[in-house]
Amino acid sequence: MIEIDSELCKDCKLCASVCPHRLIESCDRMNQKGYYPAIFIEKHFKKEGRKCTGCGLCAIICPEIAIEVYRA
Amino acid sequence: MRGNHVVAEAAVRAGCRFYFGYPITPQNEVPEYMSERLSKIEGGVFIQAESEVASIHMVIGASMAGGRVMTSSSGPGISLKQEGISFLSALELPAIIVNMSRGGPGLGNIAPSQSDYFQATRGGGHGDYRNIVLAPNSCQELADLTYKAFDLADKYRTPVIILGDGMLGQMMEPVELPPEVQLKKLPHKDWTLTGAKGRPSRFLRSLILDPFEEEEHNWKLMRKYERITKEEIRWETYFADDAKLLVVAFGIAARIAKGAIKRMRDEGQKVGLIRPISLWPFPYKAIKELTKKVRHFFVFEMNMGQMIEDVKLALEGNGEVHFYGRPGGVILTPLEISRVISSYYYQKKLG
Amino acid sequence: MMKKVFSRPKSLKKTPFHYCPGCGHSLLHRIIGEVIDEMDLQEKIIGIPPAGCAVLAYFYFDIDMGEASHGRAAALATGMKRAQPDKVVFTYQGDGDIAAIGTAETIHAAARGENFTTIFVNNGVYGMTGGQMAPTTILGQSTTTSPGGRKEKRDGFPINLSEMIAVAKGSAYIERTAVNSPANILKTKKAIAKAFRVQLAGQGFSLVEVLSPCPTNWKMESLEACKWIDEVMSAHFPLGVIKDITGDKKDAH
Numbered sequence: 001m002i003e004i005d006s007e008l009c010k011d012c013k014l015c016a017s018v019c020p021h022r023l024i025e026s027c028d029r030m031n032q033k034g035y036y037p038a039i040f041i042e043k044h045f046k047k048e049g050r051k052c053t054g055c056g057l058c059a060i061i062c063p064e065i066a067i068e069v070y071r072a
Numbered sequence: 073m074r075g076n077h078v079v080a081e082a083a084v085r086a087g088c089r090f091y092f093g094y095p096i097t098p099q100n101e102v103p104e105y106m107s108e109r110l111s112k113i114e115g116g117v118f119i120q121a122e123s124e125v126a127s128i129h130m131v132i133g134a135s136m137a138g139g140r141v142m143t144s145s146s147g148p149g150i151s152l153k154q155e156g157i158s159f160l161s162a163l164e165l166p167a168i169i170v171n172m173s174r175g176g177p178g179l180g181n182i183a184p185s186q187s188d189y190f191q192a193t194r195g196g197g198h199g200d201y202r203n204i205v206l207a208p209n210s211c212q213e214l215a216d217l218t219y220k221a222f223d224l225a226d227k228y229r230t231p232v233i234i235l236g237d238g239m240l241g242q243m244m245e246p247v248e249l250p251p252e253v254q255l256k257k258l259p260h261k262d263w264t265l266t267g268a269k270g271r272p273s274r275f276l277r278s279l280i281l282d283p284f285e286e287e288e289h290n291w292k293l294m295r296k297y298e299r300i301t302k303e304e305i306r307w308e309t310y311f312a313d314d315a316k317l318l319v320v321a322f323g324i325a326a327r328i329a330k331g332a333i334k335r336m337r338d339e340g341q342k343v344g345l346i347r348p349i350s351l352w353p354f355p356y357k358a359i360k361e362l363t364k365k366v367r368h369f370f371v372f373e374m375n376m377g378q379m380i381e382d383v384k385l386a387l388e389g390n391g392e393v394h395f396y397g398r399p400g401g402v403i404l405t406p407l408e409i410s411r412v413i414s415s416y417y418y419q420k421k422l423g
Numbered sequence: 424m425m426k427k428v429f430s431r432p433k434s435l436k437k438t439p440f441h442y443c444p445g446c447g448h449s450l451l452h453r454i455i456g457e458v459i460d461e462m463d464l465q466e467k468i469i470g471i472p473p474a475g476c477a478v479l480a481y482f483y484f485d486i487d488m489g490e491a492s493h494g495r496a497a498a499l500a501t502g503m504k505r506a507q508p509d510k511v512v513f514t515y516q517g518d519g520d521i522a523a524i525g526t527a528e529t530i531h532a533a534a535r536g537e538n539f540t541t542i543f544v545n546n547g548v549y550g551m552t553g554g555q556m557a558p559t560t561i562l563g564q565s566t567t568t569s570p571g572g573r574k575e576k577r578d579g580f581p582i583n584l585s586e587m588i589a590v591a592k593g594s595a596y597i598e599r600t601a602v603n604s605p606a607n608i609l610k611t612k613k614a615i616a617k618a619f620r621v622q623l624a625g626q627g628f629s630l631v632e633v634l635s636p637c638p639t640n641w642k643m644e645s646l647e648a649c650k651w652i653d654e655v656m657s658a659h660f661p662l663g664v665i666k667d668i669t670g671d672k673k674d675a676h
Contacts, residue, residue, distance in 0.1 A: 001425055010444035012638075012645035018605055035444070059429040060605040063449030064440060069429035090506060117505045121498065122531040129495035129528070133471075133502025136489040141502070159492055265487040265503070267510050269466035275481035277490035 001052055001070040002040050002059065008066035009037035015058035015067060021050050024058060038066075075211050076101035076241040078249075079170055079234065082215040083142050084109050086222040087253040088168070090117045090141040092130035094149060097182040098238035099172035102144040124149035128156030128169075135165040136276055138264035140222050144170035146238070147180060147188055150196070157231055158197030161293065162278035164263075166225035168218070169203075170234045172241040175401035183401020184238035186323055189378035192233045193352040200290055202297050204232040204304060205351040207322040211245035217349070219250045226259070228300055235351060237374070239324045239403065297353075306349035307358050311337060315344030316422040317368045319413060320359070320383050322348050324403075325374050331406025332413055341423050343413060351379070359386035368420055369393045370413055374402070392420075432456030434465045436485045445645025447546060447635025448477050450602040452484065454612045455515075455542070459486065462619060468511040469503060471496045475517035476550045494525030497532040500539040511622055512539040519549050522558040522584045529588065536593025536627040540618040543584065543630060545660065546637040554640030558582040561659045566640070581659065585632045589666040595627030597666040601634035601657065603649035610662075617671070626669055634660055 004015075004024075009031065015038050016024040027039045042052050054071030073081070080102050083091070091110060093103040103120055110116030117134070121127035127143050134141045145153065150171045160167050173188045175181035192205045204224055206217040214236060221232040265276060280286040310330055312318060321329045326347040336343045346362060348355050359369075369391055371380040376399050384393055396412055398404060404412075417423055431437070435456040440449045459465050465486055472480035474493035481488040491499040496514035504512040521529050521543050529541065548566055549555040556569040559581050563572040573581070585597050596618055600611040611633055618629035634656055636648035643651060 008439055012445035014445060014645050014649070017646050054428060056429050057605045060608050061450075063442070063444070063446055063453075065431045065435070065449075065453050067429070068427060070425035071428045072425055090502065092502060119501065119505070119535070121501075122527050125495070126498040126501075126528050126531065129491065129498030130502035130505075132491070132495075133489070133499035133504075134506040135502075136499070137469075137503050137506035139506045155492055156495075159490075163490070265469050265489045266507060267467040267469060268485070268487050273465075273485045273487050275488040275490070277481060277488075279478055279490060 001054065003068045004038050004040055005066045006031050006037035006039070007033070008064040009035060010064055011035040011037060012063060013038070014061045014063070018057040018061050020055065020057070021052065023050065023052055073211060073247050074101060074242065074244050075214050075236065076172065077105050078211045078214045078247050079144070079218050079236070080105040080109060081249060082218040083168065083222070084113070085250050085252045086219045087140045087255050087258060088142050088222060089113065089115050090134040090139045091143065092119045092121050092127040093143050094121055094124045094127050094145065096146045096149045098174060098184070098241050099144050099146050099170065101241070102170065124152040125156070128153040131167050132156060132159060132163070132165060135160070135167050136265045138261045138266065140226070142168040142170065144172065146172050146174045147176045150188060150191065154197035157203065158195070158199050158201065159278055160231040161201035161203065162199065163276050164229040165231070166229055167231045168221050168225060168234065169231060170218070170236065173235065173237040175399070181401050182238060184240070184324060184403065185374045185399060185401045186237060186325060187375035187378065187399055188235065189351065189373070189375060192235050193354070201293060202352050204228070204230060204300060205235050206232065206306070207235045207349060207351050208240060209323050209327045209347065211240070211243065211247045214240060215247050215249055224304065226261070228296060230296065230300070235323065237324050238401070301353040304350060305353045305355050305358070307355040308347045308349060310345040310347065312344035312346060312362065314342055315366055316342040317370055317413070317417050317420070318362060318366050319343065319345045319370045319372055320379070321345065321372045322351060322379060325372050328404060328406050328409055329372055332410035335406060335410045336414060341414060341417055343417060354382045354386070356382070356386040359383060360388060360390070363387060363390040367391045368422065370416060371395045372409060373397050375399050432460045434459040434485050435483055438482050440483065441479070442476060443639045445636055445638045445648060447544060447602045447633065447637070450608060451542070451544060451611070451633055451635065452480065454602070454608060455615060456484065458612060458616045458619065462616060464511050464619065467509070468513070471499050471512070471514045473516040473520040475520055477515055477517070477544070478551070480515060494520050494523070495528055496520065497525060497528035497541065501532050501537045504537060504539045508538070511619055514539065514541045516541060516543055517550070518545050518547065518557040518559040522582045526584070529584070530591060533588045533591035533594040533628040533630070538622055538625055538627060540622050540629045540631070542615065543632040544635050545632055546635040547656065548637055548640045550637050550640055559660070561656065583660065585630060585665050588630055591628070593627050594630065594666060595668045596621045596629040598664045599632040599634070599660060599662050601652050601662060603634065603636055603652040620671070621669060632660070634662070
């Protein structure tokens with residue numbers, strides 16, 4: 001599971017590009033800095049069983065340290 | 073002892089453990105002496121850097137770490153150090169910079185001159201700042217002023233320039249050296265970069281982007297310079313009490329002038345000398361005081377007229393100033409300069 | 424029961440970065456913060472930021488830091504490390520700082536075997552001043568002072584500083600890495616940790632050159648910039664260990 005701090009995000013889209021399960025995309029609402037921040041969309045794929053495995057690749061590549069990762 | 077060696081030895085006795093320099097005549101004996109002396113002391117660091125630029129920045133690094141640090145050079149090398157000196161002032165770091173001036177501008181020559189007065193006293197680099205500038209005129213003063221400089225630098229967190237020249241650096245005189253400072257007894261510096269152990273991390277920087285903050289930083293430096301001006305002006309007079317003509321000179325020129333004045337006094341001429349020892353802060357008040365009794369001032373410098381501007385500022389229009397300068401490293405004898413001064417003395421019908 | 428496995432390093436302040444989206448500095452600051460945390464260096468490390476986009480690094484790192492003028496960090500680090508050899512000193516410099524104005528200081532620090540670490544952020548341009556040509560701008564790369572692309576005749580060749588420094592006998596460990604992918608980011612972290620270990624062991628000068636994206640001045644999207652490092656830039660600046668006298672194959676963590 002991940003948590004993205006949308007106010008830190010600058011929409012570089014690097015996290016979305018590395019997620020092996022494609023569970024991140026850009027939000028359609030702006031944050032306070034004027035960026036469309038990344039959001040974690042795992043809950044949309046509950047039926048398909050696409051789940052975050054806590055690999056942390058998104059957090060590793062995020063320049064803004066906007067992502068915290070939790071693992072079971 | 074040779075002047076250059078005196079500077080080095082006095083520095084070490086003052087607690088200097090870090091010297092970074094580069095060869096340039098006429099001060100090569102300073103790094104040579106330091107390379108030997110510091111290698112024999114615990115914690116002594118000597119580096120012959122790759123340039124004067126590199127050495128001034130090594131000075132900055134070691135000063136940030138809290139050490140007593142020194143560098144030395146001559147005209148062209150001091151020019152190279154100007155950015156570093158501006159940074160030292162802005163960062164409020166103590167450091168000693170020794171300039172054994174030579175003929176200039178450009179590559180000039182290796183003969184002694186006093187043409188770096190403006191460079192030393194007007195900041196020298198970019199920005200609004202001043203360095204404490206001390207001008208010795210003998211090997212003994214080289215020892216005493218270099219030794220004192222380290223305390224001044226630490227006390228005010230500011231660079232101090234020892235403005236000597238090639239002749240002072242090479243001449244040999246008997247010297248009484250000061251006692252060795254005990255490093256442990258020096259006051260603790262609470263602003264140094266030593267690793268954030270047991271305290272919050274700190275940084276030293278001179279980049280202040282907000283104009284109002286930068287303005288305040290400039291005022292802070294200015295207030296410091298005012299304190300220094302109150303406490304650290306140094307000068308000396310020689311036969312000034314009943315003088316009708318006062319010679320104003322610093323450093324080696326003053327030494328030569330003293331010899332001339334002695335001759336002239338023997339012949340009954342009422343000539344005296346006022347010798348600024350701190351070129352910044354300059355003894356403006358002391359010179360102005362003398363205008364109560366003296367109208368005629370004879371500025372003698374080994375350059376094309378630099379200290380004379382400060383003398384004129386000091387006089388505030390009271391009195392007449394005559395300038396005699398010999399740039400390029402030409403050294404007059406006391407006899408030769410006494411003839412020039414005498415001729416002016418009689419020209420002005422003073423005797 | 425979930426436990427947190429990734430969060431902000433303690434040795435970074437909580438200040439959000441001012442760097443552009445996708446900038447390599449942000450990544451490198453975090454990587455260095457992680458290494459400082461994991462090697463427990465926060466109380467004994469002193470950093471020297473550059474004149475460049477990272478000039479304000481002291482607002483991000485919660486460690487002692489001392490400003491250097493442009494290019495002179497290697498000289499400052501020399502003075503600082505010699506004055507307190509038991510501390511860890513590192514410089515953080517861009518391509519102009521280290522390979523233009525600061526080349527002499529860097530070469531001589533390496534030649535003297537000065538025991539500090541230099542982290543060289545190579546993004547092929549002068550970022551802070553608006554994208555001018557740098558010593559590491561490659562032929563054909565367009566910048567504001569090489570319009571139409573860097574030309575051999577007019578602008579000369581780029582400099583491979585790490586290979587040059589490797590010739591200096593006092594240099595102990597030199598590696599070139601990148602921060603354009605998670606794998607490369609982890610390699611960069613290992614390299615920096617190793618460089619600090621080399622310093623702690625007193626083995627000489629260590630340098631980690633990090634190819635870093637500058638999407639703004641390259642006029643590319645972040646992802647495109649990361650790809651450009653893989654496909655173009657690293658052909659001129661090959662990744663990998665350039666020099667290693669330590670023979671230490673140990674992993675960083």
